[in-house]
Structures are given as C-alpha cells and as structure tokens.
Amino acid sequence: MLRPGLLFILAILPFVAEARAEAPTAALPSPLEPGRFAITILSGGYERVVHIQIPEGYKSDARPPLVLLLHGAGGNGLGILDKDGWAAKADKEGFVAVAPDGVPIVPGSPANFRTNPPLWNYGQLKARSARAAIDDLAFIRQLLDELKKKVPYNDKRLFCAGHSNGGGMTFRLAADLSERFTAIGTVAGVMTLEVPKPKKPLPTLCILGTNDPLLPLAGGEVKMPWGSRQVPPVAGSLALWAKAIGCKTEPTVVSDQDGLKRVEYRSASTGPTFSVIYIDGHGHHWPGGQRILPESMVGPITHKLDATDTIWDFFKVYLPTVPTK
Numbered sequence: 001m002l003r004p005g006l007l008f009i010l011a012i013l014p015f016v017a018e019a020r021a022e023a024p025t026a027a028l029p030s031p032l033e034p035g036r037f038a039i040t041i042l043s044g045g046y047e048r049v050v051h052i053q054i055p056e057g058y059k060s061d062a063r064p065p066l067v068l069l070l071h072g073a074g075g076n077g078l079g080i081l082d083k084d085g086w087a088a089k090a091d092k093e094g095f096v097a098v099a100p101d102g103v104p105i106v107p108g109s110p111a112n113f114r115t116n117p118p119l120w121n122y123g124q125l126k127a128r129s130a131r132a133a134i135d136d137l138a139f140i141r142q143l144l145d146e147l148k149k150k151v152p153y154n155d156k157r158l159f160c161a162g163h164s165n166g167g168g169m170t171f172r173l174a175a176d177l178s179e180r181f182t183a184i185g186t187v188a189g190v191m192t193l194e195v196p197k198p199k200k201p202l203p204t205l206c207i208l209g210t211n212d213p214l215l216p217l218a219g220g221e222v223k224m225p226w227g228s229r230q231v232p233p234v235a236g237s238l239a240l241w242a243k244a245i246g247c248k249t250e251p252t253v254v255s256d257q258d259g260l261k262r263v264e265y266r267s268a269s270t271g272p273t274f275s276v277i278y279i280d281g282h283g284h285h286w287p288g289g290q291r292i293l294p295e296s297m298v299g300p301i302t303h304k305l306d307a308t309d310t311i312w313d314f315f316k317v318y319l320p321t322v323p324t325k
Helices: 004-010 077-082 086-093 136-150 165-176 234-244 307-316
Strands: 035-043 046-054 066-070 096-100 158-163 183-187 204-209 220-224 227-231 252-257 260-265 274-279
Touching (some): 046 077, 096 136, 136 165, 183 307, 204 307
Antiparallel strands (some): 220 227, 252 260
8 A cells, every 4th residue: 555645746746657677678888889778877876777779870989969868757768768769760860869767756666657656856746755855957967977978979969858757857957957958858748847047048849738637738636546636727837938948928829730739939039949739639648659558547649740750850950050079
C-alpha cells in the first residue's frame, strides 16, 4: 500500500509510460562507433543511467548536433529512444540522441510504473520528499559536461525535447540553463515556474492535445488512480513563457486545418518565436509513438502528426544559424 504522502506526490504526476526492466545496453566503446550504448554518472549520491544513440557515420572531430531527450513520469530513456522514434531519427539525420533515466519517486527502491515511477524534479515535488532533494539541474549540467569528453558534440547545436513530466523539466532547463541550449520542444508538458528568467531566449515548440485528460487546456480537476489534482489553465503558462523569452503574450493563429491548429507567440523585437501546435481530439500520448496506455488514463490517440518528425524539423531550422564546430 502506498503511503499517504506518496499518494499526494503521485497525484500531481502525469503518467505516460511503463517503467519496466529493459535489456542492458553496451558500454561506450573507444574509439566510438555507431550503435546503442549506456554510461553511468554518479550525481548527488545516485548512479544515473544514460542511454546514448550514436548515429551511422559519426565522427568525433565533426562534432554533430545532440538532442537531449527527457521521458515522462513512469517512463525511461529507452522508451523515448525506441518507442517514440528518436533512435531511428538520430540514425537518419546524423545527430547524437541522449536519453537519461529519471530517479524513482522513492529513491533507492526499484522503479515501478504505478507505485514508484521514475521522473524529473523541476521544482514541482513536495519539498520534504526524498526525491525533491535530488537536483536534476545539477545532474543535467554534469551530464552535458561529461558528454563533451565521452561523446564529442557541438555545444552550439544542443537541443532538448521532453514529454509530460519531461516536458516540464525541459522548460526548467530552458529557464535555468538556457545558455547551454539552441532550442527546445515539448509534448504534453508546460512551464510551471512563477517567474522564469532565462539568460538567453530559446526558440520553443510546444505540442498539446485538446482532449488531454492529464493536462486539460481549460484547467480544472484531474482525476487519477491515486487521487485528484487541480490544474490551472494552460494558456496562462504559455503566456508566461512567451513573456519570459521576449514574445507577445497573445498568440497569432498561423494555420488551422486537418485537426492541427498552429499558433505563434511572436517576438516583440527580433528574438525567437514561441510556437504551439494543438492536436484536435488528441490526449496525453506522444503523437506518432508506439507507447499505448488505456484511453481511460491518457485519453484518445490520433494520427494527425508525428511529434518526433515535427520537433526535429523545428530544431533543424536553427542548425544553419550556428557554427558546426
């Protein structure tokens, strides 16, 4: 039986994937070669596992782009690489894909989707919980530095994409480590900081489903297996992030057809644009992904958009604007 305190924490989490044991991947070879590998980093007293997809044709002296991928609560790095298509996309497009595993809500105990989900701490956790004491910002900073040595990449072409809880962490990175990244993309995740102050405004793409039971656009009470929670209207969070990166707080509709509505929070000067895509009738699932959970939990799944293709196409726009080395 879950402890009452744990039930409260679980009630604020968007569950998106199973946290189950996967076959181990090989350690990084030297010299580097294409394939799936893993490294372990000691951070904050915990061993953190990081899955890495080295693309075909990788050359360390060429320093390709790198995409950091953050899974949702209950998920893991292998899931976002394989089930959401990022490993295949990395091989096709020639970037390095890096997907770390989050730490379970009860650190030190085995991960379990329903009772002990791995997740990210972006400031949303109950302050006195053991998981809230683990600094994921420090871990990501350490990881990026380690990767410079272990998997040389172009730190001017560094991107981050996250799903749900991982999307919330992506926004936190964009607020507190903005100088490290080139652009960000999220699915079913929003910014929750009260006063975000990024040092550098980042181009941002946010993908949301209009029928998401875990992140209802209008806000309200969200019922989950472990209790309920109140969710504020999503528009407020979007406007706050738009303001933080120097954009107007009222969106402009760019297109609205075939169940896809794209709006832009346009720059108030010459800064980046904040784009949001609303998928009509879609729930909390990663669009185009293979991860299938009951509709009663994540809402309906549509096939109007592939989020991995869409986010990478968004990132690619910014590749020519930065040096290759």
